[in-house]
Amino acid sequence: MSAKxxxxxxxxxxxxxxxxxxxxxxxxxxGVTPGLAVILVGGDPASAVYVNNKQRACExxxxxxxxxxxxxTATEDExxxxxxxxxxxxxxxxxxxxxxxxxxxxxxxxxESIDPDKDVDGxxxxxxxxxxxxxxxxxxxxxxxxxxxxxxxxxxxxxxxVVICGRSDIVGKPLAALLMQRGxxxxxTVTVCHTRTRDLADVTREADILVAAIGRPEAIxxxxxxxxxxxxxxxxxxxxxxxxxxGYRLKGDVDYxxxxxxxxxxxxVPGGVGPMTIAMLLVNTLTAARIRIHGRHHSG
Amino acid sequence: MSAKxxxxxxxxxxxxxxxxxxxxxxxxxxGVTPGLAVILVGGDPASAVYVNNKQRACExxxxxxxxxxxxxTATEDExxxxxxxxxxxxxxxxxxxxxxxxxxxxxxxxxESIDPDKDVDGxxxxxxxxxxxxxxxxxxxxxxxxxxxxxxxxxxxxxxxVVICGRSDIVGKPLAALLMQRGxxxxxTVTVCHTRTRDLADVTREADILVAAIGRPEAIxxxxxxxxxxxxxxxxxxxxxxxxxxGYRLKGDVDYxxxxxxxxxxxxVPGGVGPMTIAMLLVNTLTAARIRIHGRHHSG
Numbered sequence: 001m002s003a004k005x006x007x008x009x010x011x012x013x014x015x016x017x018x019x020x021x022x023x024x025x026x027x028x029x030x031g032v033t034p035g036l037a038v039i040l041v042g043g044d045p046a047s048a049v050y051v052n053n054k055q056r057a058c059e060x061x062x063x064x065x066x067x068x069x070x071x072x073t074a075t076e077d078e079x080x081x082x083x084x085x086x087x088x089x090x091x092x093x094x095x096x097x098x099x100x101x102x103x104x105x106x107x108x109x110x111x112e113s114i115d116p117d118k119d120v121d122g123x124x125x126x127x128x129x130x131x132x133x134x135x136x137x138x139x140x141x142x143x144x145x146x147x148x149x150x151x152x153x154x155x156x157x158x159x160x161x162v163v164i165c166g167r168s169d170i171v172g173k174p175l176a177a178l179l180m181q182r183g184x185x186x187x188x189t190v191t192v193c194h195t196r197t198r199d200l201a202d203v204t205r206e207a208d209i210l211v212a213a214i215g216r217p218e219a220i221x222x223x224x225x226x227x228x229x230x231x232x233x234x235x236x237x238x239x240x241x242x243x244x245x246x247g248y249r250l251k252g253d254v255d256y257x258x259x260x261x262x263x264x265x266x267x268x269v270p271g272g273v274g275p276m277t278i279a280m281l282l283v284n285t286l287t288a289a290r291i292r293i294h295g296r297h298h299s300g
Numbered sequence: 301m302s303a304k305x306x307x308x309x310x311x312x313x314x315x316x317x318x319x320x321x322x323x324x325x326x327x328x329x330x331g332v333t334p335g336l337a338v339i340l341v342g343g344d345p346a347s348a349v350y351v352n353n354k355q356r357a358c359e360x361x362x363x364x365x366x367x368x369x370x371x372x373t374a375t376e377d378e379x380x381x382x383x384x385x386x387x388x389x390x391x392x393x394x395x396x397x398x399x400x401x402x403x404x405x406x407x408x409x410x411x412e413s414i415d416p417d418k419d420v421d422g423x424x425x426x427x428x429x430x431x432x433x434x435x436x437x438x439x440x441x442x443x444x445x446x447x448x449x450x451x452x453x454x455x456x457x458x459x460x461x462v463v464i465c466g467r468s469d470i471v472g473k474p475l476a477a478l479l480m481q482r483g484x485x486x487x488x489t490v491t492v493c494h495t496r497t498r499d500l501a502d503v504t505r506e507a508d509i510l511v512a513a514i515g516r517p518e519a520i521x522x523x524x525x526x527x528x529x530x531x532x533x534x535x536x537x538x539x540x541x542x543x544x545x546x547g548y549r550l551k552g553d554v555d556y557x558x559x560x561x562x563x564x565x566x567x568x569v570p571g572g573v574g575p576m577t578i579a580m581l582l583v584n585t586l587t588a589a590r591i592r593i594h595g596r597h598h599s600g
Binding site for chain 1: 426433434458459461481489503506
């Protein structure tokens with residue numbers, strides 16, 4: 001049996017088109033265009049690619065998009081000033097600070113300077129706390145994208161044993177928080193594993209839905225996966241490959257060839273979780289604009 | 301074999317005495333007495349008992365203690381005013397709003413009005429978010445008490461399979477967040493179960509450490525517990541008992557008689573987790589005073 005491929009490319013296109021419809025409606029009814037501002041510090045090429053992709057996605061969905069590009073040498077105060085300017089800018093409903101920030105910058109201080117009502121990445125502690133309470137305005141984009149991939153492909157996590165490998169602040173921990181809540185996309189029995197988990201394979205083999213967010217190529221092998229599990233691969237690892245045009249290939253955290261023979265469904269890398277993250281950023285930006293127009297009671 | 305009893309009464313006395321020592325030191329070095337203010341709305345007798353216990357514990361440990369008692373008929377604005385007064389009161393380092401609040405009061409609005417630097421219950425979303433990031437100033441008191449009960453009795457959760465039954469905002473979810481972090485009292489492989497978990501016994505039998513926070517008397521029976529597991533019982537349920545002086549007895553969420561024959565260690569009810577909650581409230585209040593004196597870098 002070969003697993004069904006859960007295409008994030010396809011689903012994200014669908015969601016981005018829903019956002020585009022929402023944007024047109026908002027412009028017609030309220031004369032408002034939702035806007036996203038991205039702050040990029042330093043010249044890391046991978047970060048620059050991500051930022052470009054986000055801006056292009058904004059434009060395609062009809063959102064206003066702005067950015068601030070600061071040099072590697074930017075001070076904490078200069079970054080704070082850039083955040084502050086977008087906090088005050090009425091055209092901007094969402095602010096994203098591209099992480100990681102250069103060494104020496106106190107990342108938490110920058111994140112906490114973002115107006116929580118514009119924190120469309122959902123990484124301000126206030127928003128993480130609301131997420132833990134099951135009432136997020138802005139669920140973090142990668143976890144939210146994973147939930148959409150599951151629910152809209154008929155793999156509702158309700159009642160399922162979900163095992164998450166990885167406990168990062170932007171994927172593992174907020175995804176666990178989302179999946180254990182009451183309501184749509186929730187009600188899963190969630191286990192979080194990490195480097196200190198004693199027998200990882202013992203735990204992963206119990207998973208109806210297995211999420212790999214480890215950051216190591218092909219860390220999840222076929223013997224770690226239960227028959228007919230649904231496998232979500234969050235990893236994007238560069239692996240040297242002299243035969244490839246760029247000298248490397250992208251590999252996920254899952255041994256795709258072997259696991260896809262065993263799983264019921266699996267996300268590819270690239271084209272799986274990655275595109276969903278950007279789509280959910282647009283959704284959250286539209287939500288931020290809705291909240292500013294209607295207040296929280298009409299934002300659902 | 302009969303399980304070792306993990307006495308919260310004994311350990312909380314030890315911790316309260318550590319707090320008392322810290323209070324004397326703070327008075328000598330800085331002339332500051334840490335202070336806790338409790339807000340009680342309405343006349344629920346159980347809540348009144350909790351509030352009295354907290355105030356007595358404060359006084360015994362040498363803390364300053366204050367309270368505001370509002371009638372059942374108090375409006376949201378009146379409760380907000382009481383919180384605001386304590387936010388502004390320099391003698392007060394910690395504020396606790398006794399939950400639940402009477403119906404009709406928007407609980408989240410009250411909680412979010414507490415100055416996060418005085419939120420010694422650790423329930424403001426900002427503090428829950430910092431908890432999720434693994435850098436809490438004020439870990440919520442019941443979860444923090446459970447971690448102390450484990451660590452100080454030689455049952456370090458590191459590497460253990462911990463199963464938590466219950467997903468409340470004040471016990472299950474923040475306890476999961478604490479136990480999955482790096483560092484002391486963390487590094488556990490954590491699973492959170494709840495009413496929608498498919499086969500609860502299947503999951504609980506995998507637990508090296510089992511935490512019951514369900515709110516139903518004796519919901520955890522012996523067949524649900526692995527041999528030599530460590531069992532933490534968070535439940536405090538009143539069960540009718542005409543032979544008892546008050547007409548009821550307190551029962552935990554665990555069938556204590558049967559499970560204690562099988563477990564390696566177990567907390568009793570009463571005298572287990574309950575007293576730990578109050579002790580950790582005092583610890584957090586002392587921490588709040590330390591942070592105000594030294595700032596965050598010296599608060600560890």
